[in-house]
Amino acid sequence: MALDHTHDPAAASWVASAAGHPAFPVQNLPLGVFAPAGAPPRIGTAIGDSILDLAALARHLPAWTHPALGLPMLNALVDRTPDQRRELRHAVFALLTDPAHHAAVEPHLHPAADCTLHLPFAVGDYTDFYVGIHHATNIGKLFRPDNPLLPNYKHVPIGYHGRASSVRPSGVPVVRPKGQGKPPEADAPVFGPCVRLDYELELGVWIAQGNAPGDPIPVGTAADHVAGYCLLNDWSARDLQAWEYQPLGPFLAKNFHTTVSPWVITAEAMAPFRVTQPPRPEGDPAPLPYLWDEADQARGALGVELEVLIATPAMRAAGLPPHRLSRGPASNMYWTVAQIVAHHASNGCDLRPGDLLGTGTISAPTPDGYGSLMELSTGGKTPVTLPSGETRSFLEDGDEVILAATARADGFVPIGFGECRATILPAR
Numbered sequence: 001m002a003l004d005h006t007h008d009p010a011a012a013s014w015v016a017s018a019a020g021h022p023a024f025p026v027q028n029l030p031l032g033v034f035a036p037a038g039a040p041p042r043i044g045t046a047i048g049d050s051i052l053d054l055a056a057l058a059r060h061l062p063a064w065t066h067p068a069l070g071l072p073m074l075n076a077l078v079d080r081t082p083d084q085r086r087e088l089r090h091a092v093f094a095l096l097t098d099p100a101h102h103a104a105v106e107p108h109l110h111p112a113a114d115c116t117l118h119l120p121f122a123v124g125d126y127t128d129f130y131v132g133i134h135h136a137t138n139i140g141k142l143f144r145p146d147n148p149l150l151p152n153y154k155h156v157p158i159g160y161h162g163r164a165s166s167v168r169p170s171g172v173p174v175v176r177p178k179g180q181g182k183p184p185e186a187d188a189p190v191f192g193p194c195v196r197l198d199y200e201l202e203l204g205v206w207i208a209q210g211n212a213p214g215d216p217i218p219v220g221t222a223a224d225h226v227a228g229y230c231l232l233n234d235w236s237a238r239d240l241q242a243w244e245y246q247p248l249g250p251f252l253a254k255n256f257h258t259t260v261s262p263w264v265i266t267a268e269a270m271a272p273f274r275v276t277q278p279p280r281p282e283g284d285p286a287p288l289p290y291l292w293d294e295a296d297q298a299r300g301a302l303g304v305e306l307e308v309l310i311a312t313p314a315m316r317a318a319g320l321p322p323h324r325l326s327r328g329p330a331s332n333m334y335w336t337v338a339q340i341v342a343h344h345a346s347n348g349c350d351l352r353p354g355d356l357l358g359t360g361t362i363s364a365p366t367p368d369g370y371g372s373l374m375e376l377s378t379g380g381k382t383p384v385t386l387p388s389g390e391t392r393s394f395l396e397d398g399d400e401v402i403l404a405a406t407a408r409a410d411g412f413v414p415i416g417f418g419e420c421r422a423t424i425l426p427a428r
């Protein structure tokens with residue numbers, strides 16, 4: 001993905017709030033679906049504190065975008081080559097930087113605070129991977145003390161098919177799931193509200209052009225199939241998971257709700273933030289050739305800092321701001337995004353525009369970067385203390401979890417991912 005004038009740190013928009021905006025300077029230009037108050041959803045981009053209605057400005061954008069811009073989802077818009085997607089970015093960038101467009105474009109800006117953000121895609125399929133090796137090791141120890149990291153982990157990107165129907169945008173509350181579990185001290189399983197509700201800090205990957213059924217995607221061109229990225233919270237019912245997950249993997253413990261940040265941080269916007277994949281530790285096996293590409297290793301990791309914050313009802317009542325539970329880099333991924341895309345299609349499985357891949361929980365080697373509460377509390381044995389004096393081993397009703405991410409690189413303007421938050425409601 002080439003760098004161009006849209007990444008220039010000196011570039012400036014005539015939208016005043018874009019300058020120095022922590023998430024949406026003019027170098028970001030994420031794609032999304034939004035609804036101004038009382039109006040139906042349409043495609044737009046975030047710029048500073050505003051949202052620009054791209055559907056209304058179609059006449060200023062490439063002709064091939066016109067049918068797709070009439071839809072309240074991005075599936076058709078991203079079903080294009082990387083060159084075409086870059087052409088769209090350049091056209092949007094021109095609208096927001098060239099003073100000649102100011103008068104015509106300004107009427108189509110909406111204050112973001114007055115808009116509702118929708119899911120950016122009609123999600124066809126959702127697959128969750130397991131590339132966070134520190135998470136896999138930590139959680140593996142808790143589920144399988146004698147066998148934490150299974151022997152296939154360093155050879156094959158592990159994943160499971162998730163559920164598309166329950167992928168929801170930031171802000172939609174999470175109803176605590178009920179389910180069947182078997183508490184360690186009980187002799188028989190029980191059915192009831194989850195008592196070990198957790199979050200998982202992940203990146204989401206949105207698929208652009210897919211592959212024809214039967215055709216694999218080579219790892220060297222897999223990045224061309226990525227439309228962009230989001231934050232993803234794979235809410236997890238740990239008590240239900242521990243009982244149900246063998247031998248087929250997660251099922252009801254993870255399919256009740258998945259929260260995504262609604263802006264798609266495009267692959268083009270991420271170009272300056274691609275970094276070298278950390279080398280495999282000494283002694284780790286070399287991946288099979290279908291998973292290995294030198295250029296991907298050189299530029300296939302993401303220079304993104306990830307954070308998790310929590311706000312409880314007592315903290316809100318005391319006027320305390322959300323408390324940071326962890327922070328760490330996205331480079332703690334054992335497999336690159338290109339490797340998981342190539343692996344997913346390696347058997348001929350067709351990926352389609354608007355498919356969602358989760359990276360898997362991204363944890364750092366040390367607790368300050370653990371990506372789930374289960375890890376932070378060592379499965380409940382070391383509860384986390386909050387500024388309100390409360391402790392948490394798992395989430396309680398009324399708790400809000402907020403994921404945040406910022407892409408940074410020397411010499412470039414940082415870009416943010418926007419909001420990925422949700423509050424827990426009692427079980428029904």
Ligand SMILES: O=C(O)/C=C/C(=O)CC(=O)CC(=O)O
Pocket residue numbers: 128129130131132135136139140143200202234245250254359360361
């Ligand atoms: O059985 C295990 O080791 C744990 C599996 C998961 O929690 C699956 C999952 O969602 C993967 C991830 O987020 O890293």
Ligand SMILES: [Ca+2]
Pocket residue numbers: 128200202234358360361
């Ligand atoms: Ca997960």
Ligand SMILES: [Mg+2]
Pocket residue numbers: 162233234235254255256257258
């Ligand atoms: Mg889920």
